[in-house]
Amino acid sequence: MCEMEKILANPRLGSGMLYFNVFRRFDALVVLAKNDSMKLEYGNVQRAVSQMRSGVPVLIEIQGSVLEDFATRYNYTCTFQRYRGNPTSKKFDHRREKYSSFDEAIAQLTRPDIRKQCQEEGLAIVNDYSPSKIAQKYLRAVGYSGEFLC
Secondary structure, three states, rough: OOHHHHHOOOOOHHHHHHHHHHOOOOOOOOEOOOOOOOHHOOOOOOHHHHOOOOOOOOOEEEHHHHHHHHHHHHHHOEEEEEOOOOOOOOOOOOOOOOEEOOOHHHHHHHHHHHHHHHHHHHHHHHHOHHHHHHHHHHHOOOOOOOOOOO
């Protein structure tokens, strides 16, 4: 039985440990924006949050209003923009200086303090996307006004 099968077979480890073992080997993860027009406009925050769960610094390409809103709402600093001369959102300010280029962002990630900042910001964001928080937001949206004990 290979190591991966042993991890998956162990109920105390399982896929969570496998996930950890894979992602801990990376120095940083890069989440590129989808190029399809619908996904470009509405973004894909789920991929970014999933990568942040690993605890590895995550660099997010900002392209489209949803990803830009996400980065702005959380003041997430580990961002870049490949196509800075071609704004996709009318809602936000697309000044050339607002986001780093990919090369500039990668150069910043070589600094230990920036890597730590990316990790800390990402792990703070993950808390807002836990199953409990998502369920609470859903219940509030459908009219529940009670308290949550979790």
